[in-house]
Amino acid sequence: MTISADAFAISAENLRKRYGDVQAVDGVTLQVKRGEFYGILGPNGAGKTTTMEIIEGLREPDEGSAHILGESSWPRNHRLLPRIGVQLQASAFFERLTAREQIRTFGSLYGIGAKDADAMLDRFGLTEKAGVRDDQLSGGQAQRLSIACALVHDPEVVFLDEPTTGLDPQARRNLWDLLRDLNKEGRTVVLTTHYMDEAQQLCDRVAVMDHGKVLRVDAPDALISELGVDSLEDVFLSLTGREFRE
Amino acid sequence: MKAFLTLSKTMTLGLLRDRAAVFFMLIFPLMFLVLFGALFKDTSAPQVKVVQVGDVAVFDDIPAEQREQLRDVMVVDKTDGSRAALNQALADVRKGDADGVIYAPETAGKSAGSGPTEQVELRVSGADSAKAGSVRSVVDSVLQQANQKATGQPPAYALATDRVEDESVKQIQFLTPGLLGWAVAMGAVFGTAYNLVAWRKKRILRRLWLAPVGAGSVVSARVGVNLGLALVQTAIFLGIAVLPYYGLKLSGDWWLCLPLVVTGTLAFMSIGLVVGALAKSEEAANGMAQLIVLPMAFLSGSFFPLDLAPAWVRTLSDFLPLKHLSDAMQGVLSRGESWGTALPVMGGLLLFAAVLTLIAGKLFRWEAV
Ligand SMILES: Nc1ncnc2c1ncn2[C@@H]1O[C@H](COP(=O)(O)OP(=O)(O)OP(=O)(O)O)[C@@H](O)[C@H]1O
Numbered sequence: 135m136t137i138s139a140d141a142f143a144i145s146a147e148n149l150r151k152r153y154g155d156v157q158a159v160d161g162v163t164l165q166v167k168r169g170e171f172y173g174i175l176g177p178n179g180a181g182k183t184t185t186m187e188i189i190e191g192l193r194e195p196d197e198g199s200a201h202i203l204g205e206s207s208w209p210r211n212h213r214l215l216p217r218i219g220v221q222l223q224a225s226a227f228f229e230r231l232t233a234r235e236q237i238r239t240f241g242s243l244y245g246i247g248a249k250d251a252d253a254m255l256d257r258f259g260l261t262e263k264a265g266v267r268d269d270q271l272s273g274g275q276a277q278r279l280s281i282a283c284a285l286v287h288d289p290e291v292v293f294l295d296e297p298t299t300g301l302d303p304q305a306r307r308n309l310w311d312l313l314r315d316l317n318k319e320g321r322t323v324v325l326t327t328h329y330m331d332e333a334q335q336l337c338d339r340v341a342v343m344d345h346g347k348v349l350r351v352d353a354p355d356a357l358i359s360e361l362g363v364d365s366l367e368d369v370f371l372s373l374t375g376r377e378f379r380e
Numbered sequence: 381m382k383a384f385l386t387l388s389k390t391m392t393l394g395l396l397r398d399r400a401a402v403f404f405m406l407i408f409p410l411m412f413l414v415l416f417g418a419l420f421k422d423t424s425a426p427q428v429k430v431v432q433v434g435d436v437a438v439f440d441d442i443p444a445e446q447r448e449q450l451r452d453v454m455v456v457d458k459t460d461g462s463r464a465a466l467n468q469a470l471a472d473v474r475k476g477d478a479d480g481v482i483y484a485p486e487t488a489g490k491s492a493g494s495g496p497t498e499q500v501e502l503r504v505s506g507a508d509s510a511k512a513g514s515v516r517s518v519v520d521s522v523l524q525q526a527n528q529k530a531t532g533q534p535p536a537y538a539l540a541t542d543r544v545e546d547e548s549v550k551q552i553q554f555l556t557p558g559l560l561g562w563a564v565a566m567g568a569v570f571g572t573a574y575n576l577v578a579w580r581k582k583r584i585l586r587r588l589w590l591a592p593v594g595a596g597s598v599v600s601a602r603v604g605v606n607l608g609l610a611l612v613q614t615a616i617f618l619g620i621a622v623l624p625y626y627g628l629k630l631s632g633d634w635w636l637c638l639p640l641v642v643t644g645t646l647a648f649m650s651i652g653l654v655v656g657a658l659a660k661s662e663e664a665a666n667g668m669a670q671l672i673v674l675p676m677a678f679l680s681g682s683f684f685p686l687d688l689a690p691a692w693v694r695t696l697s698d699f700l701p702l703k704h705l706s707d708a709m710q711g712v713l714s715r716g717e718s719w720g721t722a723l724p725v726m727g728g729l730l731l732f733a734a735v736l737t738l739i740a741g742k743l744f745r746w747e748a749v
């Protein structure tokens with residue numbers, strides 16, 4: 135463990151991952167500082183989710199290595215797991231359990247009591263829906279529950295894959311406030327998003343990815359002035375091109 | 381431990397809230413037991429119905445205690461000794477309403493003055509030879525008893541009664557282990573396969589990968605829930621079968637059925653693991669589980685005894701874990717067998733479970749492709 139690795143909340147070295155003929159991640163290197171709010175941007179299929187999942191320790195990279203809080207995340211690292219919170223892009227719930235049971239179950243797996251779990255449910259405005267089963271929640275409610283479950287054990291590093299997709303404007307602002315609070319408490323937050331306003335508002339730095347590669351990393355304002363455009367959206371379009379892709 | 385308990389609870393809730401699963405794993409096999417038990421109770425019961433026309437000394441003199449025993453095998457309806465009553469009784473036998481008629485020749489209007497030995501006339505139906513045989517042997521044994529008594533030498537009668545009762549293996553003795561084995565197999569194969577596929581498809585497996593939970597907790601929770609289910613099934617099945625109505629009598633080491641059920645569950649769960657690894661959807665898992673369990677149950681004689689099956693079926697069934705489980709359970713439950721029967725079967729089931737689990741481990745996938 136080097137000092138520099140420990141100084142970063144996250145450091146990834148030259149990650150590569152191939153699925154069949156698709157080079158999903160093609161040599162990604164990135165560092166996230168402790169307490170930083172970090173965004174990963176990129177068009178569909180750019181490799182954001184794959185990169186995050188490799189860093190989280192969910193997938194083994196073909197090449198390269200990832201460290202969180204100075205600990206290698208692959209192979210599965212039991213010391214690290216309680217310190218990170220992950221919301222997967224596609225939510226994962228236990229079958230036929232209510233919202234309250236879901237979050238209590240996840241809490242209990244991390245040694246968190248029912249009371250704290252219920253408090254987290256409340257924080258995400260889901261108390262009213264506590265008795266509703268996962269398959270009867272609306273898309274946005276399920277999304278909120280998924281994030282609440284990721285945060286229930288008070289992790290130091292939080293990974294959120296498109297957390298605001300499917301949320302109504304109120305819930306989106308609400309989640310922004312929540313994430314800002316989490317970040318202010320000293321937690322490192324990494325998120326992916328397709329909303330440039332969101333990235334601009336929340337992130338200290340963003341990485342713009344395409345074709346499995348990181349194209350640019352900087353603070354949103356710095357990128358805007360560097361490229362001489364008006365908004366982060368323009369930065370995104372000028373870096374990744376305007377044409378529509380599958 | 382905590383993770384184990386949490387996951388067990390989660391799995392149990394998920395299972396109990398799945399009405400279809402509860403029906404197929406608990407209620408459905410139970411319905412078979414309740415219905416088959418009631419149906420075959422009468423057809424295969426050795427009890428025969430005999431009409432006694434008028435006084436027949438041999439029957440009238442049976443002591444109350446022996447009459448009680450006799451009632452298990454034969455019901456005697458006594459009518460008055462008139463000619464009309466005899467004709468009516470014979471008509472009943474012809475129609476199948478009664479299995480036999482007994483009468484003393486005198487009471488049928490014949491002249492008195494017969495010899496010193498009392499004669500008993502028996503008429504049985506020619507249509508149902510099995511029933512007729514039963515009637516004949518029961519009546520015969522009653523007469524023998526009377527003869528024995530007359531000569532003052534007891535042994536032969538006791539022997540005759542025993543044979544009559546034992547020859548007729550009560551259906552419930554066969555149905556209980558057979559259907560219980562089938563129920564346990566269904567619960568374990570289906571439960572395991574379905575759970576594995578559903579958790580993979582719903583990404584719960586990957587989500588658990590990110591939680592500080594050992595694979596051991598996940599696996600042991602699943603095994604624990606299935607063992608719990610199997611033991612509940614066993615308790616309910618035995619509880620119903622020993623009701624006086626069904627009349628299963630447990631013999632000495634009947635409790636050995638519990639370790640047998642446990643090892644059987646492990647064996648069937650290993651089948652479920654393989655199915656769960658291969659199946660891509662919950663529906664496929666369900667279908668594959670049924671395709672395996674139902675033929676296995678038939679070939680293992682869960683529903684019908686294999687005594688009459690062709691030799692190749694019996695050879696094939698020797699390779700099926702369910703057959704050995706059912707046989708061994710029948711042995712320890714009601715035939716008074718013990719460790720000698722149970723131990724080799726437990727060993728075999730565990731070996732089977734180990735081999736299939738290894739195969740399943742090779743086929744295992746974390747996520748749906
Ligand atoms: N499990 C998988 N098997 C095969 N190919 C995959 C798999 N997961 C991702 N890919 C491919 O890898 C590439 C990167 O996918 P990834 O999910 O990382 O993109 P993304 O940037 O998260 O996209 P989005 O914005 O749509 O979420 C895509 O081309 C995708 O088709």
Ligand SMILES: [Mg+2]
Pocket residue numbers: 182183184223295
């Ligand atoms: Mg993605």
